[in-house]
Amino acid sequence: MADPSLIAKPRMEYAHPSRQSEGGRGLGILTIIALLFLVVVGGVYGGVYLYRQNLEKSLDGLTRELSQLEHDLDVKNIQEMARVDRGLRTARSLLAAHIHSSNVFSLLEDHTLPRVYYTKFAYTFEKGISLGGKADDFLTLHRQLEEFRSFPLITRVTLDSIALTEDKEGSAINFFISITLAENIFRFR
Template sequence: MSDPSLIAKSRMEYAGSPRMQKTGKGLDILVLIAFLFFFVVALVYGGIVFYKGSLEESLDGLTHELAQQEEDLDPKIIGEIARVDRGLATARSLLAQHVYTSHLFDFLEDNTLEDVYYTNFSYGFTNGGAVTVSGKASGFSALHQQLEQLRAQPTVSSITLTNVQIADAGAVNFGMDFVLNENLFRYR
């Protein structure tokens, strides 16, 4: 019902309490923040949808290009490439197992003293690298130094001195058996 009073009310009564006015402004700010947040989320979502579409389009293009490349391949060429690859794998395997005897001669050259020379030489690869040599040293001290020189090498697994005999003019004839690591004979 309407107020029958003819007395005018103060302005304060019409405007409402100051507390009511502040609450209304606070709600306006929250609504504005919510609207801005919604707008940002909508923009991000739209960007993601657009980016997803461009990725799918790019993927379709690449898939089509790959299918076209596969159609362009010649089966004869693919077979030839596969055959050559198998041949290369076999060659690599054979080279890895190949025995390089030149490494043995390099080893003997590097580790034989000047006062020692070999008169007979044989080797085999059944038990690693078994080497048998006969030789002549200028004396027992030279033979001992030669034996120690070979023992000091990490590639020598074992060494045995055989048939030691005194020769003319203080020289010493000897036989020697030693086993070398197989790694010495492999490609380096």
């Protein structure tokens, strides 16, 4: 309803509304923000509570399953598995220390030149390999010795004796060499 007073009011009243109405509206916005915050906190708390309940149920189920599995395992089976495990560990250590002498023959096969052949072979772990053989000429024998010396698992090559021979096939070089091997050649497979 309109103001029945005929007395003019100052213009300031119209330009600025009264302070009472502003204070009431501000309190309403703060109340809404507080309620929203309360709802969010309550939602987070409820979510955490439900998540915790779910984890406890999962833990209880897994604990029951573990106890059932422990109950189902037979003591004899456990002892048998432990015995087999000890046997496997022993076998592994034996295989690691096993010497593969076939590596010596592979070495000779891989590093012998085509124009060289062996007539005598002796091997001992302490002394290494003693070889007697024939080569076509001195240059072939030299190349054979260099081939052995270039292989890293051969530690020493010694030419023990050398002789020039003549037969029906022509001349040849008879030789005896000693080869000292690195110990780890027997570990490779």
